[in-house]
Amino acid sequence: MPRLFGTDGVRGLANRELTADLALGLAQAAAAVLTQGRHADELRAAGRRPVAVVARDPRVSGEFLTAAVSAGLASSGVDVLDAGVIPTPATAFLIDSIGADFGVMISASHNPAPDNGIKFFSFGGTKLPDEVEDRIESHLGRQKLAPTGDGVGRIRRFADAEDRYVVHLLGTLPNRLEGLKVVLDCAHGAAAGVSPETFRDAGAEVIVIGADPDGMNINDGVGSTHLEPLQRAVLEHGADLGIAHDGDADRCLAVDAEGRVVDGDRIMAILAVSMHERGMLTDDTLVVTVMSNLGLRRAMAERGIRVVETRVGDRYVLEALAEGGFALGGEQSGHVIMTEFATTGDGVLTGLHLAAEVARTGRTLAELASVMTVYPQVLVNVRDVDHHGLDDDAGIADAVREVEAELGDTGRVLLRPSGTEPMVRVMVEASEQDAADAHAARLAEVVRTRLAR
Structure with a gap:
């Protein structure tokens, strides 16, 4: 029987493979597994219930899946803070920021609208290791936690979730973005509210496309998997650069002022060189996957930056970053992880720091991207x-x-x-x-x- 959890949570066609029953069962199993051990003993000693942050992207199936997940958690004695529609990295940040015991993001990332997925984060806002996911999967169908009376969880709205995240993002910037004109493509996804607000608050002039989610248009001809609309908009508006997110905004790809694509490898090269020059690149090391371009490896070697290589998948990049205590890593696809500020790939954070480097240096994005030559x-x-x-x-x-x-x-x-x-x-x-x-x-x-x- 194939493993239920894939490389990034449980995904499938919503209401066919990923049903309300499965979402309920996964939430109950997760509650049983993630509230065990020393942390659970500390909760009992403090006389409080576990707390979980639950959020989603705007696809329509997220509404019933959020209800099912929240019901499964609350019926297992977990208090739920419903953060509504926010990016995946915002969910991870909020779990860590408020000290929640774990969290759940309902999203299928860059997949089309009919699909959906369920991702779990542990205490601290980190993704679960394989062995913990296996324990949750093996717990499906077994006896669930079933408190009664005041032991059941409550479900409340996390009213200032988005504001907390925006404040956090702005606080990471080394400099402001005044003088830059930026086009943002939000993929009709979870970044539609957060990304434009944050870039404007940082001082940029912002043109927005792909920011009208209706539940079914997420990733549909826009976003990081369809860069043509962004390229056209950058040229039409004479922008300095364009930033494209995917549906749950954990990715960032870019377009320079001439409409040329700047992929994840080039974004990492720009950020790595900047951090290296400013003494912020821990052990002068960048973590990438085996799919990153040879040109990136050569460019880093020329500048005295070591490259650590992992299997394909941002979870393996995260593991290497954690094991080595490194500051920067990511994938060619645009998952970029800056560990000083985030526990997972964050497309809005990455876009902000890329724009900040353009503003700081006074160089164009094309000039910055020329730090590496892309091999065919x-x-x-x-x-x-x-x-x-x-x-x-x-x-x-x-x-x-x-x-x-x-x-x-x-x-x-x-x-x-x-x-x-x-x-x-x-x-x-x-x-x-x-x-x-x-x-x-x-x-x-x-x-x-x-x-x-």
Whole structure:
């Protein structure tokens, strides 16, 4: 039976795979698991119930899923603070800020509106490790906490949730944004209220698109997965830069004044160099995943910045950041984590600090982004193969070594199996697009032949 929790919570088609019953059961199981141990003993000694922050993005199914999650928690003796529609990183911040015992975010991030998801955060606003998620999953169907009388939880509105988050964001900025014209694409998502307000309060002139959520238009042709509207708006308004969020605003991608995309790797490069120069980059180290571009690694090496590499997934970046006590990390997709200010990827925070660097230096975003050269990167998904045999196949290993020898230090090869389907992902980077295309096609054919089912 496949694991219920994926790389970022439980996701599925709302009301088909992710039902009210499942949401209720997950909340009850989470309450049982996350209120155990020493912390639970301290709560009992203090004579108070556990407290959980619950929030959602604006997709319509979030309304009934929030009701189900809140009911499951309250029926298990947990007081619920309903923060309404706010970004995922705002939820994490609020859990930590008010000392809540845990929290729940209902969102499917960059997925289309019919999908939804449930993400749990522990005390301190951090994501749950795999073993804790497994304990919650194994608790489904078992006896639930069932207090009565004054033991049941209460559900209250977290009235100033958004204001607290905005104040926090503004307090992180090293300088203000006066003189900048910024276009924000809020993906008709959770950032629609927070992001424009914060950028304006920071002093920027703001043009907003994708900020009219109706429950079904989240990520629909806008946001970080559809950058064309942002590119057009930046050019139309003569803006200095554009910032794109995804549905729950844990991502940030950017567009420069000429309409060119600045991806997560370049954003990390800009922030890493700035923090390095200002003595704020802990151990002169940046944490990235295996998918980050070779150009980022080279640019960091040239500036004396060490790169630590993890598996794909922001949770693995977070683990490496925590283990090393590092300050900055993220993914090419725009999940950028600044650990001094956040416990998870925060698209609004990232966008603010990127804009602040433009304002501080007086340089354009394009000039700042030129700190790294992006190597052509080709990704080929080889489907319907025995992906479990990838690591043990000598023929594939020989083919990879041959390509690596031909590329030398001007390129990179990465083969990795899918964790969810019979597929191998073949990634090749090279100094020339034609070379990357040819090598990727060659390796994909070897994989297809050697691992045919």
